[in-house]
Amino acid sequence: MPFPARCVQIDPFLGRYYTNRSAESIAEELAVHRFNGVQMIITRDSRVHREVLNALRKRKIHVDYTTFGNGAYDTHDLPDGWQEWRMVTRQPMNDGYTRLCLNHPEYRRWKKRQIAAVLRQYPFDGVHIMEPFWPEYPGPTAPAYACLCERCRSLFAQRYQGEQPPEFHDESHPRFWRKQPELYAKWVEFRAQSHTDFLNDLLNGAGGIRKTHPRLPVTVWILAIDAPDPVRFVREVHGQDIAEVGRQVRPDAVCLQTHWPDWIQANLAPDYVRAYQPLVQAARAVRPDLPMMVQADIGSQPQNRRSWQWIEAFREACRSIGVQSTTLYEYMLGMYIYDDPPKAVKATRESRNTVLLVFNKRLDAQSAGEKGRYTFVPSLEINRIEVDGNLVRLYTAPMHARRRYRLTIQNVSDDPSARWLPDTPALTLSKQTVTI
Ligand SMILES: [Zn+2]
Incomplete structure (x- = not known):
């Protein structure tokens, strides 16, 4: 199947829009808006809406199993002892999202088993690894900046001949990150390598998707932001090195995820994606034929609800930077639900x-x-x-x-x-x- 161009994300368990109606009606509503791909967000692997999946596929709509890379909104399926896998953020976080350390081998093993089990049980057409990044914007000053767990610290020390990672709390500390640019650069490198290794393991490692489900295309998500040098920015702040991911992990596609400082803007012009062109170029420099898509948020907050007209202009702007495919978070959040x-x-x-x-x-x-x-x-x-x-x-x-x-x-x-x-x-x- 060719890579679907007009995609949308849905979470059938989010809100009331998808409740008390048939799966056929949900699929038909997406079909009349001419979507040909759906990224079905699965927050709990033991709760996949099989009827919606089947109803979409019956209409020749490609459906991707879409799973979070760096944690979980729902800890229901996590096994005993998962608390050991938690990322250590710069400050304790209590925001409803459980961040899990990309460097924890047990987390990686479990995640691979989970993905394989879902793909065995349900007829998905592909996989999206959504949000595998290290937190958080705008960088080391963010309360959720991570990961500072013991495992990450000791892996860093192993890699750099016993050196300790930078200090991120105490400005008077001799290893405070702003005072030690060389040490900080090593830390940035370490995070980027860890992130690439994590994805490489999920896709190509023992028990990874390519081993268990070699025919399914895998799309990896990379954050995108309107910054003077977005390639450098997402590598430094989120440990996402788009060129290395392309080279080492070899995903079947990359999805550029609009970062929240961009999408929260009420008056965001639909051609904002032009600022993402350096990321497209960096990926295509190592993989000239790499299929790419951009994900836009179309209404997570009241001020950023987008109309069909905005969405069409966004798609056009994506094509103008050489990106043929788009997806939207989330179908029922769009302005058309409130306006049309x-x-x-x-x-x-x-x-x-x-x-x-x-x-x-x-x-x-x-x-x-x-x-x-x-x-x-x-x-x-x-x-x-x-x-x-x-x-x-x-x-x-x-x-x-x-x-x-x-x-x-x-x-x-x-x-x-x-x-x-x-x-x-x-x-x-x-x-x-x-x-x-
Ligand atoms: Zn860690």
Whole structure:
């Protein structure tokens, strides 16, 4: 299958948008927006939405198992003793994310087993290793800067003839990182090598994805940021050396993840990705044919919700820097869910007495389920209506096979209670006529 160009991320367990509706309706909604790839975010490997996966694949949509590299939002599946794997951050963190040390051999072994087990159980088309970076922006002053665990310290000392890593707390310490540029440079190198080694192990090591599932394409995520030298910045701050990852790990594709200082901006121009061109060049310098994609955040915060128009301009800007594929976090966070009124985008006869309407978004089941909202010309009696997410099935009196019917839909609303943020009122389709 060619590398899918129009992708989107979904987490079927996030919020209410995907609940109380069929997997078919979720897949059909993504299909009518012409997505051909879905990165399904799995926060808990023991809870994969198989029906949604199957419904997407039935529509020829490529589905990637998308797993976090540097930790977990959900510790449910972690085995006894996992606490030993935790990264040591510069300050204790309590932000709902459990960071796990890329240098811990038990974490690596477990992660490889987990990935292999999920890929054995579910028919995914590919794998995305999302966020394998070392934390955190803007660098050593960040409270979450890591990893300063004993294992990382001793590995550093082994590599550099007994030297101790820089000090990151005490400014008066002789090894304080700002005072010791050579030592700090070694530390930056150490983090970058550790990060590359971690990915190399997950993909190419014993029990890695290439050994257990050699046919599945693996995409590795690298952070991207609008900085004077983004290649150097993500290497220094996050230990992500895009050229070395390309050279040593040989992923099937690289996804550039828009870093939060960029995506949080309310008025971010959709061509902001032009600032990421040096990262594209650095990757292609070692792998000229490397498939690449850019991930944009389209609404994690109220001020950064993006419209379809913005998304189309973003895709165009990606093509202009030589990146053919895009993905979006997360489908139901986009501005269109808050701004676009419902609209029927497909109307088909499923049988002599069934009409299927596919809408652009999830509907309010009450208004969409009322017979008075639908009028056929020539007249046709509606016996029953089923509303399922963005799908409406009208069970009618028998239709004439050769006759065309005009169906007028009026006053059908969407469902604000299913939105991520309940800050905007329902939107209503005032009147639309379709031919069936
Ligand atoms: Zn560590």
